[in-house]
Amino acid sequence: MRIAGYFRVRAVAPFGLLASLVLLPASATAQSPQTPTFTKDVAPILQRSCVACHRPGEMAPMSLMTYEDARPWARAVKTRTSAREMPPWHIDRTIGIQDFKNNPSLSDQEIATIAKWVDGGAPRGNPADMPAPRQFAADSSDWQFAPDIVIKYPRHKVPVAGPDLYGNLYADIPIDQDRYIKAIQTRAADPQSRKVVHHALSYAVDDPDVEVSGDDSQGVDGGQFLVEYASGKNAEVYPEDSGVYLQQGKKAMVSYHLHSIGEETMAGIELGVQLYPKGYVPKHVRWSKQLAQSTAGIDIPAGTVARIDGYVMMHKAARIISFQPHMHIRGKRQCLELIYPTSGSSMKSEIVSCADFDYNWHLNYSYADAAAPIVPAGTILHTISWHDNSTANRSNPDPKNWVGDGQRTIDEMGFAWIGWYDLSDDEYKQEVEARKASSVRTTQQQQQP
Ligand code: HEC
Structure with missing residues (x-):
């Protein structure tokens, strides 16, 4: 059997910027023709x-x-764009897959345009060049589909001022048998809540009152990642005949990050879910689980950077849909490697994604359809996580202390939330053929001399 993991390698972005600047009419601005303007270039x-x-x-x-x-x-x-701190997007641009859904990151050219605009005195430019304001779904507090169930997490008080708040809230999932999710959306319950909710990630988990749990209750056996919320994020409507399994008896858990805005706010977060009919099983069941946790345990001496490795085998062929590193405050960076099953003497592996990690931003990276890795049964997912327990890590609360694994934010973790769906052997072959037919370069071709 031929073994292959296919994904698209991003073509080098064309250097269109210079051309567009040359074309900029000198009359558009009093600045030199090379100075980008707000209305035309930056907005x-x-x-x-x-x-x-x-x-x-x-x-x-x-x-x-x-x-x-x-x-x-x-x-x-x-400053923030040149440092690539804004927009928040931490994928390493030099390694692995670069095609994602909803990638807001800037190209080098765009960053250069902003820098030139600022260095040139940040001119307004011709008002006629200003693009129409971007439209947002009437209000992100509207549901974008008709939910069958709405899960309301308990409200949480955000004081007038103070440090950011992190934690988990739980709510019942009102279903009386196992179901499949067709569409899902998180919303802040009202405009005031929208201002204080920085992040909200929802999971289906075991009842915390039954299981041992702590501040960050992703138990070893795992919950199931459902959906994340960040500003501007729309509903997720899954592709035709695919859905997420929702097990009866689980609790909904939201892992929140809230921040104060100068007024006391009772933050409300809600989850709207549209379900397939009772008893219906969609063709593609989309899974999302915490995978490839280190089995060796985490052991990070004071003042050091430590690497941990986790492995998990995919027992069936699969299409990998999304990657989300999970660590705590010392988390620095994580890579995901695919180790393909051995055939004869050949042994192939490839790093599909690396992302820097910042506990303030739990980012979920969804691969574009044409780029999502298609892997054969027996592929091993390998996570490599780095934790920085030195003073170089600005958010390290205590560089003089050893850190081990545990549930609390000040303990560490290292695994990835992986979204995928299984493929039958036939589906796997079809998907691989379809990829080959599209003129996409593959890493396998690159690896072959
Ligand atoms: C996902 C939401 C999000 C997106 C997208 C985003 N920002 Fe931000 N931005 C924030 C938040 C929240 C803060 C405040 C926290 C922080 O500084 O990290 C911030 C802070 C900033 C700051 C610092 C403000 C200060 O007080 O000094 C700048 C400058 C900035 N953003 C610019 C940008 C630019 C330019 C873009 C697009 C290229 C962008 N941001 C995209 C959420 C976002």
């Missing part, structure tokens, strides 16, 4: 990658919708 970038969070009523500290909004922040915008 489109902000609209695509920033205003989902940076607009009135959302969680980012300021709006970047208009020139008046953005001008005072020009320096900070240059």
